[in-house]
Structures are given as C-alpha cells and as structure tokens.
C-alpha cells in the first residue's frame with residue numbers, strides 16, 4: 001500500500017456539480033470523509049442532499065467535478081461502477097426491498113449474483129446480518145408482511161451482506177411512523193460505533209448531535225456551514241442555518 | 252339529562268326532525284322512486300319484445316334440438332379444437348414478437364426504436380382482417396413463397412394473427428417493464444448488479460406479475476379473432492368454430508349452429524375473463 005492510499009479519505013468530493021437541465025442542483029461541493037468517520041448532512045427540502053448522496057455511487061451522473069473513493073476518481077470513464085458500488089452500501093428512504101422475494105431472498109440475491117457466493121454461504125451471511133438488525137425470526141417474511149421499520153432494517157442487512165467498506169443513508173427514517181424510528185436509528189448507531197464509514201442524510205437532529213463526527217449543512221446546492229455537531233447545531237453562524245434549526249426544532 | 256334531544260327516535264313527528272334527517276329522508280324517497288321507475292321501464296321493453304316476437308318460429312330456427320345434436324361431435328373435436336390451437340399458436344407468436352418489440356422500443360439505439368414504433372403503429376392501425384388477407388394472399392403472390400401447413404395448421408393465418416397480437420402485446424409488455432418502480436432498479440444497481448442482471452432478476456419477474464392480466468385479456472381477443480382466419484379459405488380439417496357454424500347454417504338456413512357455437516365461445520372466454528379478474532384483485536393486494 002502506498003502512503004497516498006493509507007491517508008486517502010474514504011470519500012472525497014472535489015468541486016462536484018450536478019444540473020438537471022437548466023436547474024443547477026449542486027454548485028461545486030467539496031467534502032472529505034475519513035475512513036470510520038460518520039458525517040451527517042442536514043438541510044432544507046430541495047437543497048440537493050439526495051442528489052449529492054446519489055452522485056457518490058453515481059446513481060446520478062455528476063455534470064462536473066470529481067468523486068474519489070479511497071483516493072480513486074470514479075468519474076473516470078474507465079471506472080467499473082458495478083465494482084465500486086459493491087463496496088458502497090446504500091439505504092433508501094422508501095426501503096426499495098424486492099417485493100417478490102422474502103427477507104432472506106432480499107439479503108442473499110446480490111451475494112449470489114454479484115459476489116458469486118454459494119447458496120450456503122449467502123444464507124449463512126444473510127441470517128447473520130438479519131440477526132444483527134434484530135430480525136432473525138423474520139427471514140421468511142415477504143416485505144409486504146413487515147412493518148416499515150422492519151423493512152428498513154432488512155434493507156440495511158441487504159446492504160451489509162455485501163461487506164461494504166462504507167454506507168450511504170438517504171433519510172432512512174423519514175418514511176417511518178414515529179414509534180418505529182428508534183429501532184432503525186439504534187441499528188445505525190451500533191454500526192457507527194463499530195467503525196463503519198457513514199454518510200447520512202437525516203432530519204433527526206438528535207442522531208446527528210450524538211452520533212456524527214461531523215455535520216454538514218447544505219443550502220441551495222452549496223455547503224453553507226460544517227463542523228463538529230455541537231458547534232454546527234448548537235452555535236449556528238449563518239442566518240440560513242439559524243432559520244433552518246428554528247424550523248426543525250418547532251416540530 | 253332531560254334536555255338532551257333524542258334525535259334517533261324514529262317515532263318523532265316530521266316537525267321535530269332535525270334538518271339533516273329531513274333532507275336525508277327526502278333523498279332516500281327520491282332514490283326509491285327512481286328505482287321503481289327503472290324497473291317499470293325495463294319490464295315495458297321486455298313485454299314489448301315478447302309481444303312482437305314470433306316465439307315458435309324463433310325456437311324452430313335457432314333452438315332446434317335435433318339440429319343441435321347433429322353438430323356433435325365434430326363441432327368439439329374439430330372446430331373448437333382448431334379454435335383453441337389457433338389461439339394458443341398465435342398467442343405464443345404474439346408474446347415472442349411483443350417481447351422483442353418492447354425491448355427494441357426501449358433500446359438506446361435509435362434505429363431499433365424506430366423499427367419497433369413503425370411496426371407497432373402499422374399492425375395496430377390496420378384491421379386484422381386486412382392483415383390476414385395481405386399475409387395469406389398477397390405475400391405468396393408477391394414473393395412467390397407458399398406458406399406450408401404445419402401439423403394441419405394453416406400457418407399464414409397464424410403468422411398474421413401473431414403479427415397483430417405482437418403489436419398490441421409490445422405496448423402491454425413495455426408498460427409492465429416500465430411499471431416496475433425505478434427504486435427497484437436503483438436498489439439493484441446500488442448492490443453492484445449489472446444492467447442485464449437487474450433486468451433479468453429484478454425487473455422482469457416483477458413486470459411479469461403486472462402483465463398477466465392484460466396478457467390474458469389479449470388471449471380472449473385473439474380467441475375471437477380466430478374467426479377471421481376463415482377468410483383465407485378452410486378445409487373440413489382446418490375449420491374453426493365460426494366457419495363451422497356458418498357451413499352448418501348454409502345447409503338448411505337453420506340458425507341453431509350459431510347459438511351452439513356462441514355457447515362454446517362463451518365457455519372458453521368467460522373462464523379466462525374470470526381468471527383475469529381474480530389476478531387483478533391479487534395484484535392490487537400485493538402492492
């Protein structure tokens with residue numbers, strides 16, 4: 001391993017830009033996330049948080065700038081995106097479980113088809129991961145038979161089963177009933193304490209304050225303020241962030 | 252306690268009724284009157300038909316038991332059997348063409364898209380009878396080819412019906428594939444699946460469940476369209492239900508064969524439409 005690889009950030013964005021037609025949603029974002037670091041992104045609806053996250057594994061094609069994963073530019077045309085994505089787990093607001101497969105089937109599918117693990121190995125890993133998110137006994141249930149919180153935890157298990165080096169969470173708890181949010185946040189907190197590199201878009205200020213190493217406030221496609229959670233959330237410098245926090249805390 | 256009005260007491264006089272109840276009762280009375288008027292209108296029409304119809308003649312011409320008996324067993328063992336075989340053959344051909352056209356229409360290569368669009372527009376826009384005639388009579392003359400009969404099935408007509416069904420099914424299948432939520436594709440891609448793997452193991456299995464009802468509907472339409480195949484001429488071995496009925500009718504101009512053929516069609520189509528209904532309900536539940 002070269003010195004550059006040892007010290008390289010897990011995720012680094014350099015001047016990242018994204019436009020949808022004439023609408024420029026990301027206006028040059030610079031951001032660096034060290035291995036084992038947990039970074040939370042907060043910001044108003046439409047500020048570009050999801051778009052940023054989706055550019056990190058190129059579900060969205062950046063229109064400018066660079067995305068570096070472990071020091072390697074994945075916007076390079078020669079880059080094998082399927083290989084990159086195996087290494088980056090993603091959890092969606094709407095879970096996106098495969099409805100025609102059981103929980104176990106959801107967690108084993110990509111292991112078998114992408115990592116080419118044997119059925120036995122895939123099943124063993126899947127049961128281990130379902131156990132980790134507290135759903136060992138739901139292995140044979142279909143998504144429609146699970147609560148939102150349970151579905152989201154299966155989705156986390158599905159991502160973890162690929163042994164990713166880092167995880168992206170896009171408002172993982174926003175579609176859940178309030179009493180189900182806690183279970184999912186607990187899983188995420190445990191994951192963070194185990195040293196997973198995490199980039200988390202969230203509206204849960206409590207989670208950001210307690211779990212994040214670093215908080216980023218986005219506004220209209222730029223990083224408006226960033227720093228340690230206590231500083232950003234407790235002592236906002238810009239009027240934008242002050243307004244945003246006031247609004248969030250009203251709820 | 253005593254000053255709470257007992258508003259659900261039906262024995263209350265009109266004058267004591269709250270406005271909500273008075274208005275509700277008036278509406279119910281209107282609905283009852285409309286219902287009675289509808290029944291009376293229906294009965295009048297029925298009485299009129301009964302009065303003007305010559306029932307003994309109708310029975311003689313359309314419901315003659317001896318004539319009906321004489322149709323069996325050929326109407327089942329030849330005609331109905333052929334109708335079913337033609338339907339299944341054209342359906343398989345149609346699904347194959349439809350799947351191909353659906354994938355071509357979603358292709359990133361423009362010429363493929365154009366071809367699929369042109370194909371679909373042509374064969375949906377032409378009357379099926381014209382397509383059958385073109386394929387059956389004009390193509391052999393123009394190209395100097397002769398369509399063979401395979402296992403006693405007149406292939407020209409089947410090919411024509413497949414072409415028409417394929418055009419309709421292409422749109423159905425494409426709608427099914429595009430009806431799978433984009434989040435499914437994103438989840439699959441985020442796990443490192445290739446576009447091909449995603450289509451094969453995530454999208455198509457879900458699309459298939461979505462298109463089973465419209466696919467079954469298309470089969471019902473095809474079943475009825477096999478009646479058009481007789482335009483290409485038939486033999487006693489290749490005759491299907493409608494032509495069989497017409498041939499039997501032309502012997503003595505007794506209409507009973509049409510009634511029997513009609514009943515057989517319904518015995519084939521009604522179970523299919525019933526299945527569609529059940530499937531649609533099940534699909535609604537799982538989503």
Ligand SMILES: Nc1ncnc2c1ncn2[C@@H]1O[C@H](COP(=O)(O)OP(=O)(O)OP(=O)(O)O)[C@@H](O)[C@H]1O
Pocket residue numbers: 020023025043044045046047048049050051052
């Ligand atoms: N596929 C798309 N096509 C066109 N515009 C898009 C697309 N995706 C996002 N946008 C636009 O980009 C802007 C930012 O969207 P984005 O989803 O990143 O915001 P967000 O910060 O995640 O908001 P929210 O909190 O509501 O999820 C919005 O104005 C949105 O309309």
Ligand SMILES: [Mg+2]
Pocket residue numbers: 049050051170171
């Ligand atoms: Mg979002």
